[in-house]
Amino acid sequence: MASNYLNIIEPIIKKYDGKKEAIISILQDVQTQLRWLPGDVLALISKKLKIPLSSLYSIATFYKSFYLKPRGENLVTVCLGTACHVRGASLILDELERKLKIKSGETTQDHKITLECVNCVGACALGPIVIVNDDYYGQMTKVKVDKLVDHLLGKKE
Amino acid sequence: MKKIKIKINGQEIITEKGKTVLEAAQQVGIYIPTLCYYSSLKPHGGCRLCLVQIKEMKGFPVACATPVEEGMEIITDSEEIKSLRKEILKLLLTEHPSACLICAERKSCQAYQKCIRKTGITTGCRFCPRDGQCQLQKVVEEIGLDEIELPSNYRFFPIEEEDPFFGRDYNLCVLCERCVRVCHDIRGAGVLSVYFRGSEVRVGTPLGLSHLETNCQFCGACVDVCPTGALYEKQSQWLGVPQKSEESICVLCGLGCAMDYKVKEEKLVNSIPSAKGFNEGQACVKGRFLIPYIVNNRKRIVEAYLKIDGKHKPVNLNEALDYVAQKLSQKRGQNFCLILSPYLSNEDLYIGQKFARKVMRSNSIDTISSLFYHPFQLIEGKREENIFHKDYEFFIVLGLSPLEMSPVLSIFLRKKMKEGKKVAVVSPINSFFSDEADIFVPIKPGQENEFLSSILGYSDFSQFKKETREIRDLINSKGRTLLIYGNEIFQNKFDKLTDLPKEIDLLPVTLGGNTYGAFLLGCHPEIYPGFLDLEEGVKKFSYLWNSELPSLPGQGIFKVAKNSEKIGALYLCGEFPELHPPRAEFIIYQGIIHTPISAIADVILPATTFIETEGTYINLDGIIQKGISVTKPKGEAKPDWWIFSEIAKRMGEEGFDYQSPSDIFKEIKEAGLLSFLKIGNLNSKTKKTKFASIESIPTSAQSSSPIDENSFRLVFRPFHWSYRDFFLVDEIRELRRIIKPDNIYLNPNDAAKLGLSNGSQVNVLTQNGVIQRKTIINDNIPEGFVYSFPDLPLLLSASLSSPIEFILNVQIKRG
The missing domain is CATH 3.40.50.740 (Rossmann fold)
Incomplete structure (x- = not known):
């Protein structure tokens, strides 16, 4: 496992000339490939760049966009903004949590789906809205949610 | 330093340029409350308690991070500032159990503080060491707080008691970041940091690791700077407030750091590095934590x-x-x-x-x-001033691992590096200290002496030509150079040290306190x-x-x-x-x-x-x-x-x-x-030393014979974990969790070749016997070499004369 990570990390560090200052870009690039930042990866980067692991962990926990837990192949985002909320977004979220057997912010056991909430995506007219990866699904209902989840889970690689 | 005139609370003060407002106020005894300020650390400006008013400056600048300027007019105690400080302190205390700080009965309660359960677990500092060192108590006292109308926000962090020597209750943490700063900036270990953000901010180790799993040196520097009871020494935790404090030295290694020994009822409570000594308030695990274990040991011979x-x-x-x-x-x-x-x-x-x-x-x-x-090896040298105060421009560390042998020396070198001085580390083992050095030369064990003579120009070392040249150039261009050398050099032949160029001074680092x-x-x-x-x-x-x-x-x-x-x-x-x-x-x-x-x-x-x-x-x-x-x-x-x-x-x-x-x-x-x-006394800044110099040095066994295919070179590290007849590792259980004499360290490639994993039992076969060890895989170890702590009986039987040889040819077999 560690050597796999090394194959990913080394070209990225090289891309930034091994500069310590590029740490955020490096972490972002690594995350693009792995979808999250495993502890082993942070330890390897710390060794390569000679930055204390504690400093890396500090950066990774400070920014919301870095994930220290495994992320699924598909990101399902539920909007809980005011407009979506009054149109029953919380019911949509409940349904998703029940169907996927995970809580918001978690990932399914098979690493297929990660469920998240946001506070407005600026598409209030479509509320309640669910976003799967880059696709927007507007005016969601429980029935639509069930279909969507079945579709996502049934999707073969 | 340029003298300048400023005014604090109407009082005219002459101070020096470069000082902060806080330092100028302290100099004349004006109290400004602080929590995150610590004299040996860089200003942080995190707790905001030291804010003051300065004429012609907007808002309320923090005294600890504002440099004084000519003609500055500073007010430290207006009603406005006082009420601001009070509010800040209240907010700060919502996350710190405050029952013992603001209770109306706290004065009369002092005498009965023995009880640890006087207040509820969530509102009282159950694990607070109550050793009289709480700066928060002093600050609350000075600012004068009787009531906090804000709801308490107890963080419910589990108490971390698992690691040796010190425990942590981050529920008492006020996020001053002193421990983080001392760990990064002074010790260079970088174990502690601040994680998450906003209301979730917390201090600790990365990835929730225990301190044993990080490269923590257990120096206790974080415990000493903590203004609350969040970080506490375990062994003295329930001993209460010491009655007296005496400054003396620690003799557990040859540096002799100045320590404050805390004593209660004629019993040693603990030893805290003194800020007045050359060690500037820093020590190592031995001086900071082990002395009471030695002195108060139940196996002491008392009759x-x-x-x-x-x-x-x-x-x-x-x-x-x-x-x-x-x-x-x-x-x-x-x-x-x-x-x-x-x-x-x-x-x-x-x-x-x-x-x-x-x-x-x-x-x-x-x-x-x-x-x-050999005694003659030690009368080498020609230092004339105390190395801790002399201005060397270049330091060469050779044949020793300062982090391991003498952490305080490595702090001294880090400080010099920050001042822009150059440091070269010549060592087979990479560490976070050698990472920081300007030049790192990863020679093979046993080549120390050869490398030394090549730097001095007596011979040519085929490898590391570039590094050798760099070091030589630095000696020539920088002048005043200090060569710090240790056991690996002593165990090799060296007979040319007396002909050193005049710009090089020597500091031999030996085992033993005297x-x-x-x-x-x-x-x-x-x-x-x-x-x-x-x-x-x-x-x-x-x-x-x-x-x-x-x-x-x-x-x-x-x-x-x-x-x-x-x-x-x-x-x-x-x-x-x-x-x-x-x-x-x-x-x-x-x-x-x-x-x-x-x-x-x-x-x-x-x-x-x-x-x-x-x-x-x-x-x-x-x-x-x-x-x-x-x-x-x-x-x-x-x-x-x-x-x-x-x-x-x-x-x-x-x-x-x-x-x-x-x-x-x-x-x-x-x-x-x-x-x-x-x-000298502990605080002496100057001295004159003249070491005798002698021409021929008796040589110990040579140790650079070639390695054949299947054998390894076993390098015994200098073992300094003793005091007289007291073997620290044998007697102190907590120390055995950090120092493992039974381990053998080897390179991952060698481990793969032998089919060994971490923790495998192996038999190390030498000509004179077999020793059992447990493997630890470490990629800082050079290939073909294994490292272990010495087995003196084995070394004695393997050697024909003294000083004994510390590198042996061995074979490693799975146990």
């Missing part, structure tokens, strides 16, 4: 014992001394052998060898240091005090001591350890490598702790530790430092010099009438033994 019918019976000390005197008067001659410790004070060592030579007529005096060094003192004062079978050879020594000292003295070489520790059967009387007052149990006709054991060797002694005499008696020690830097008596000796324990003198007196000898160590020191000084050393 004298005689072996009667094969069993040790406690007896009156006088009786034991009479018995020893009577026995020893029949054992005069070279067959009397005295083993001293390189951790003893100059006075103890001097009287010990005087006793052996004058009373017992024997030159068989030695210390364990002879196994590692190794230099032991050799200087003649604790060696072939050397009289003052590094005199036998002939000169007899001439000088037979006159001084008014007695006939032995002129033949005595038996050294190497010989005695290999074969002690023919010894008439073996007087053990220090570490003895146990190849076989000593089998002399008569064995005296004078020490601080019961050990397997003390169990076979005929007489056991109780000795004091360094904090129970006065004495002087010569540190690595060549300064004579004085240690004072901090607590009373345990039980009947007596200083070693006193015991030697008493036995001598009982044997009818004259010249042992000493009242105190200062009488002995006077005698040492009058004998001219210290003429080239400067007597």
Whole structure:
């Protein structure tokens, strides 16, 4: 496992000339490939760049966009903004949590789906809205949610 | 420094440019509350308690991070500031259990603070050490807070008690980041940091690792800077507020850091590095945490014992001394052998060898240091000023790992690096310290000496040509260079060090707290005090001591350890490598702790530790430092010099009438033994030292023979985890969790070749026996080499002469 990570990390560090200052870009690039930042990866980067692991962990926990837990192949985002909320977004979220057997912010056991909430995506007219990866699904209902989840889970690689 | 004039609260103050407003106020005794400020750390401006008003500056700048300027008018105590501070403190305290801080009954409660459950668990500091060190208490007192109307926000962090030596209750943390800053900026370890953000911010180790899993050195610096009870020392946690604090030195290594010893009811509570010493408030795990374990150990020898019918019976000390005197008067001659410790004070060592030579007529005096060094190796050098204060431009670290041998030295070097000085580390092992160095040369073990002579231009080293050139250029361009060298150099041949270019000064880093003192004062079978050879020594000292003295070489520790059967009387007052149990006709054991060797002694005499008696020690830097008596000796324990003198007196000898160590020191000084050393106190900033210089250095076994396919070179690391007869790792369970003498460290590639994983049991086969070890895979270890802590019996049997060889050819087989 560690050597796999090394194959990913080394070209990225090289891309930034091994500069310590590029740490955020490096972490972002690594995350693009792995979808999250495993502890082993942070330890390897710390060794390569000679930055204390504690400093890396500090950066990774400070920014919301870095994930220290495994992320699924598909990101399902539920909007809980005011407009979506009054149109029953919380019911949509409940349904998703029940169907996927995970809580918001978690990932399914098979690493297929990660469920998240946001506070407005600026598409209030479509509320309640669910976003799967880059696709927007507007005016969601429980029935639509069930279909969507079945579709996502049934999707073969 | 340019003097400037400022005004604080209307008072005119003359201060220096470059100081902060806070420092200027403190200088004249104006109180400004602070939490995150710590004198040796960079200003942080995190707690906002020190905010002040400055004329013509917007808002409320923080005093700790605002530099003073000419004509500044500062107000520190207006009503507006006071109420602001109060609000800030309230917010700060919503996350800190505050029952003990704001309770109306807190004054009358002080006397009963023994109880730990007076307040609810969630609102009281259940794990607070209550050692009188809480800065938060002082701040609340000064700012004056009786009520917090904000709801309490207890964080419910679990208490972290699993790691050795110190525990952590981050529920008490006020996020001042002092521990984070000391860990990163001063120690360079970078174990602690601040994680998450907003209301979730917390301090701790990365990824929730325990401190044992990080590269924590357990130096305790974070505990010492913590203004609350969030980080606390476990061992002194429930001992309460110490009654007195005495400054003295720590002798657990040759640096001799200044420490504040906290004492309660004549019992040592703990030892905290003193900010006044050259160590500037820093220490290592030994000085910070281990001293109470040594002094208060339940296995301490507190009375004298005689072996009667094969069993040790406690007896009156006088009786034991009479018995020893009577026995020893029949054992005069070279067959009397005295083993001293390189951790003893100059006075103890001097009287010990005087006793052996004058009373017992024997030159068989030695210390364990002879196994590692030849005395002539140590009179090398030509330093003239204290290295901690002299302006060296370039430092070369060779043949030692400062992080391991002497963490305080590595802090000193880090500081120099920050000041822009250059540091070169030449070591087979990479560490976070060598990572920071300007030049890192990963030579192979055993090549240290070769590399040294190539830097000095005596020979050419085929590898690392670029690095060698860089180092040479730096010596030439920078001038004043300090070469810090350690055990790996001593174990190699070196005979050219006296021809050093004049810009290079030397700092040998040796094991033992007073190794230099032991050799200087003649604790060696072939050397009289003052590094005199036998002939000169007899001439000088037979006159001084008014007695006939032995002129033949005595038996050294190497010989005695290999074969002690023919010894008439073996007087053990220090570490003895146990190849076989000593089998002399008569064995005296004078020490601080019961050990397997003390169990076979005929007489056991109780000795004091360094904090129970006065004495002087010569540190690595060549300064004579004085240690004072901090607590009373345990039980009947007596200083070693006193015991030697008493036995001598009982044997009818004259010249042992000493009242105190200062009488002995006077005698040492009058004998001219210290003429080239400067007597310093802990705070001395200057000194003049002149080391003698000698041409030829005896060589120990060469250690760079080639490696064949299947064998490895086993490198034994210097083992400094002892104090006299007290083996720290054996006796202190907590320390055994950090230092594992049973481990063997090897490179991942070698481990793969042998099919070994972390924690495999292996047999290490040498020509002289097998040792069992547990593998630890570490990619800092060079390929083809394995590292371990020394097995002295094995090394003794493998070596033909002393100093012994520390690199062996071995084979490794799965156990």
